[in-house]
Amino acid sequence: ANVGDSRAIASVRGEVIPLSYDHKPNNEDELRRITAAGGWVEYNRVKGNLALSRALGDFVFKKNKQKKPEEQIVSALPDVRIHPLTPDWEFIVLACDGIWDVMCNE
Template identity: 35%
Template sequence: LESISEDKAVVERKQNLLNFVPSLRSGEWSDIGGRDYMEDTHICIGDLAKKFGINSYSDEVISFYGPGFLHWSLLSLLVANAGDCRAVLSRGGTAIEMSKDHRPCCTKERTRIESLGGYVADGYLNGQLGVTRALGDWHLEGMKGMGEKLGPLSAEPELKLVTLTKEDEFLIIGSDGIWDMFFSQNCIDFARRRLQEHNDVKLCCKQIVEEAIKRGATDNLTVVMVSFHMEPPAHVVVERGRVRRSISTEGLQNLRGLLDC
């Protein structure tokens, strides 16, 4: 009987999690950083379905938050990424990376590039570009294929789909300048603390950008946050092991790219 009760409790817990209906709210913030011009910008469309004349859904059932990420609710989160922006989901305070950075140091990407006649030189695609997938940059010579032949620079996104539960608190989408200054878990921790203080999603995005600048960011900085609750995140303690490192941020990103691919 005890075993049956435990199984029933587990089933009920999972059912309660799956019965969760998100309450969406979003915010964003950008800064030119140390650049002379702004290129890492964003798009937020909370009623994408209606933009295409589809009125059979309620408000915010299908939403788009960019660059390069699609959020489709009510119960599903779909992330489509092409480039070095990153989407990170906070699940009960734990960072869940919903995308991979498409960089030339990634073994899988390098193999694809070389099979299409491209090459990686000094960590750059064809010696020119720091990403291997992008929606733009077609003006660069040798990147785009002709006719049916594909070029080494791809606009095809990688997709990741998850079912949202009440443990899923918010999604952070950041340009590469953010992740040069934050580890994914570090950014989630920072955002949770700020939301617990004021519960203002847009202000939280602004504070993430400002913190990146304080840490020495020199790139464009863009953050988009989509929260799945109206309440601030609960106070939880996430157990993590101690890690000592003596490696630069860029070197660590390159190492992660090799290990993740």
């Protein structure tokens, strides 16, 4: 499960397999939810402030009583993915955005 922009990748037979999805405000589905909830994206940030479209906390973006939690400007709804492990899996890397801002998946 993933919320935000910490990322997980795996090496499977020498190939990089993404295991998570970065929740960024400029991603099409995320932008659609943000604008439907009354927010906007400026400089790739929610309301020009938050660089994530999904996050734990950040309650200032989750105050619309007319919207469900997953419909708020910023949601805490995680992406949940299941990846069956096989003997071909060599390793997994879990890292925060500080690493991925300067490194590529490979």
